[in-house]
Amino acid sequence: MNRRNFIQSGALLSGGLLISFTILKANKLAALADTADLNVFAPNAFLNIGTDNSISVYLSHVEMGQGIWTTLPMLIADELDVDLKKINIKHGGADKAFNHVIYGAQITGGSSTTWSEFDRYRNAGATARTLLLQTAATRSGIAVESCKTEDGFVIAGSKRYTYGELANDAAKLPVPAKVPLRSPADWKYIGKGSKRMDARVKTDGTAKFGLDIQFPGLLTAVVAHAPVFGGKVKSFDAGKAKAVPGVREVVQIPTGVAVIADHFWAAQQGRKALQITWAHGAGVQLNTGIQTAAYRKLAASDGLLVQEKGDVKAAFTKAVKTISAEYVFPYLAHAPMEPLNCTVKIENDSCEIWTGTQLPGGEQAAAAKILGFKPEQVKVNIPFLGGGFGRRATPACDFVSEAVHIAKASGRPVKMVWTREDDMKSGFYRPFYVHNVKIGVDKDGLPIVWNHNIAGQSIMADAAVLFGPPPAIDDTTVEGVKGSPYLDEIPNHFVGLHTTKEVVPVLWYRSVGGTHTAFVMETLIDQLAHDAGIDPVEYRRGLFKNHSRHLAALNLVAEKGNWNRTLAPGRFKGIAVHEAFGSVVAIIAEVSVEKGVTKVHQVDCAIECGLAVNPDGVKAQMESGIIFSISMAMYGELTFVNGELQQNNFYDYRITRMYEAPRINVYIVDSKEKMGGAGECAVPPTAPAVTNAIFAATGKRIYNLPIVNNRLEKQA
Template sequence: MTTSHMFNRRQFIKDTALATSGLIIAFTVPALAGKRRLLDQAPIAAPGKILAPNTFLRIGPDGTVTITLSHCEMGQGISTSLAMLIAEELDADWQKIKVEDAPAALAYYHTMYGTQRTGGSSSLLSEFDRYRNAGATARAMLVQAAAKRLQADVKDCKTENGYVIAGDKKLSYGELAEEAAALPVPREVTLKERTDWKFIGKPIKRLDTPVKVNGEAIFGMDIHFPGMLTALVARGPVPGAKVKTYNAKATLAIPGVRQVVVVPTGVAVLADNFWAAKKGREALKIDWELGQAVRINSATLLSEFRQRADEGGLVATNTGNPENVFPKAAHVVEAEYFQPFLAHAPMEPLNCTVQLTADKCEIWTGTQTVTDDQKAASDITGLPIDNVFIHNQFLGGSFGRRNITRSDFVREAVEVAKASGKLVKTVWTREDDIQGGMYRPAFLHRFKIGLDSAGAPIAWKQISVGQSVMTGGPFEKVAVINGVDQFSIEGMHTVEYVKSIPDQRIELNTPVWPISVDNWRAVGLSHTIFAMESLIDELAYAVKKDPVEYRRMLYRDAPRHLKVLEMLAEKSNWGQPLPAGHGRGIAVFEAVGSYAGVVAEVAVMKDMPLKVHKVTCVIDCGTVVNPDGVIAQMDSNILYGLSTTMYSEITFKAGRVQQSGFLDYKVLRMNETPGIETFIMPSNEKPGGIGEAAVGQIMPAITNAIFAATGKRIRSLPLAKHDLHAEQHAPEVRLEKTGV
């Protein structure tokens, strides 16, 4: 039987779309009571005095435009970019723009995912039309109100910088807000032509920068209320461990400790402050039921992965018969690539504050999954979902950790509040998250590729081995097809040069282990791009072709890939001589609807550590909203991916995680940061994602550069485990067959 599942992230987004997409104007945003984001310092106007034509903005009598964010700000700059979309169509005065987080509500559901979440580098893609329509709707109502007051024709009115102008008269949006609010909301509005844009495509300073610089920004960890207790949970020493018995006598004797309660994840110690809770947790005596996780050892992990690869797996794609083609191929290349488990390691450790009463649950945290968390709290407490209120705060980084589809840290905090009956902030230490959190799964990808005399792939055989991140989550039905998690092989079977091969077989072997895995920045692309672009480099050398020239051949029918490749070669001075011991490496791949290419220049000198001198990046992310934001995100992509390439690894011994903090789960230091130059490809295509667009590309760009400098091929990460100076030699022409 022949099967071929051509599935990528764009298709995934399309398939998960619900009827909640589009401009929603069913109700207005009321004057929000209680604590609000410090970005919004202006007082809320009295009801009846504001213009709130839809759920995304309101205009007060003072002209302040308050924009409600359907996506959370975690450093990626989305609060500014979304505001720019509304400001563009509204012709607003940027100095009067304020933003605030949306409450949990149907109107703010992701237009593609069907829940209120931030993820998949999809915020601009999903909101580009909806937010512009919101701004245009408000503008149309303001113009109508001005025309009525000035006794002018609507066609003779124009808008500019927060004013409606008719001839020599003009009225501010604040002056018109009350009258405009009384008008019916138009069902259809006309959006600006691209040539008339004043905000979109221009560099704009971020709205969240001032409060983050002066310390006024409120993160989840900053939340404090009188009488609030702090909780730390003693979780199992291995994944899946359960409490058999515990003794809290010594814990309760520590000054400041108020209560000890059992929750599904372990034993929680509640105290007046963090230090007392920490000392109290250390004093707990717990007897654990360890379970099957004790058999997990990183020392034997690769062997187990290889054994599983030998056994085969479920079929993702099967067309023709590659085994019949290999004997006829001009070249056959075999290789395998391995990446370890990884932690997310956001700068702000996880935390969640919960106040639970008989009829209400309030939650203060930084989360990407607002309605998932709301539903989780409703399930735990038994309260109606409308009685659960999420107060989202700034997120001190995430990289997927606060996008966990199972709401793990919010669930735990609600359980602690329920068991204790207290207003409590549950805090994870750095060690807690690295040793007992969610991980990017380890993966092995094995290939056997047949090439024709020109070097083009004509037979493709591949098996991948690794845990599924989608199984058991809300997107399992669309992401796991016939048992194959499409994110485990993300981008591999849909890339141009693979999907056109008539003889191919791609399989996936998915272990079921107690190790908790979930979304990590770039999801599957975080390991699949490393494998694919390392392999392409090997194929190029196998047929004696320059890596750029070889990719030109592969992408001859993929114009956006090809344009990125050409600009990248030009901007990186590809082919120009380098000093001895230096090398350049390249990687180009589509990710999250964008096309990103990276060239890394490295030096591997005797008796010196690896030095990454320069990284050149070219990004085609379609229509650009804020160029400064794109460049900042490319820097973030590259540095996050470079940390992974150089150092990051989670290892297990008898089920226990061996790393505990930034001393042994090392991340890139400032003095190791290379020079980064990013070039944005002009484009009129719809916006693509940028938050994860180049995380995967930097990894093979570095290892390919090491090969160019030394002839040493790196097929596993991190580099810290390799002796780059051993058996160095100049890159030589590859043989027709190359083994693992």
């Protein structure tokens, strides 16, 4: 640990015990590791016990609503034997010491925080407890085996020491290579659930988000971006903008023209007054209708091999019946509730940044490059994130880079703010995709051959700056089809990929490939079940016979959601099951369709995620993912005409309103399986469960999202 890391950890007390823990070296996003390998010790995030009895936990990942502000400290609280509510929690800042143990970069994503940190945080707590016990034993003169901890104290015979009393001496002891972890029987928090540690500050208004950053002399900046992706400033006249009261300066940056003012209103009015001539470039040729036709043509042919088994061509000659389907999925915006923002202050040879980011190390490196600094000259402060969904994990570091360019060009501390319209029209999107699938079934209605092709952009190509050149097959595009348990049971199948290139920038989106692949797989399986005259649950059970986790989630939701119950008149149900991020989620959606309008009344959800460290947090993430998916399925769509995006804000890029939200019941499978994630895995199966229920209601299959674009009159 270097001096800067020590200072950054906040360990500037009158002494204390600072515990650091493991970081594994890894280079590839797709690499997976067994959590049993995460037990070695090396510098990373820190647990600090001060002589004043303060206990601070520094998070190696960022809190953006997913609940790790609570879950990670729970792990330390159980091993350290302290009251969770007495722990001070802080974001760790930007440092390579905080690199993800699998991805090799400092990132919060992939629903990976809890499982990747489970052993590391427990070991940090257990190591501190071991050193405190050893210190107390030495002071009291009794055997360490006779000492015990109890709620922030070490009891050694008749002596009772606070952790703070022992911290300095404990810090001088050699760190043991291996420490005993508490057994599940001794856990007070893990697996039991806990109220969120950030709930109070987020409800009483004292929580600090990026938009809340303020200090004397800070100005506000907004940026005029090209109306077409790839466009550049040809010329501009700032005269009228500078005449707006409160506007201080107008500067050109690589991505547009920035207006700097005393406050946001003045900056906005100044931007409206700007006169800019744009060189649009090839981006003006982008039209959604033309793009759809081109992708459909691509997907109609076999792409680059992703997965193959058997003889597909021969198998189709033996099929009793064939089914063909084509699916179209539009671009989608992340649309977090807190618009993007970044505050930058440059003084002499240092830069300080305040921003809500999922990639603090990347932002630090990007800022340093722009300024000609070393990374250690850039400090990144991380407030709470008002939603991320992947948008704040941009390898290009777009919005932070803009803010640094503005501060550098103007010589002033600035808070750069993107309006929601800015992010909608100038951001990064879930890619546009088309799937083309042909299936052959036997006399029992079971699939014997499956030919599946996908056309779409590569997210990993845009992430090359972070993870290096992308492979020929971008797994983020095909995940959910590649490795599907359904395909495991089909003796003849082919999966192909056509990777396209567009001027539109793309980025991972909550549940990434599962946003479209799960929809295709689960609606087609549902279609096959109905065509065969077999109950959709029973049909899936047959295909899951060799997949115990899928079967466990399916059976639990069928039982708790009472799949076989008779519904009220006008109500219909659909089901879907999908594995993502190491967990399996099964969804039953209950809907009605009246005058072509769909309402989702109830959703039952079962998750098989291994150990649920915080069951309350898992349930909250299931609820969140379900609502997110309903918004995506019902309304989500971005369209282009002559290169210009047609959507602007929530009035024409709708999300689910409170009155539209269904009742949600969440059930967690009691499991001993390897731990998976929770933040994203309810998104993929919810949309197909809803449209499978719509089919039950109307007899109409939906192949193009969003749902509102489909006519849903009941079929004859």
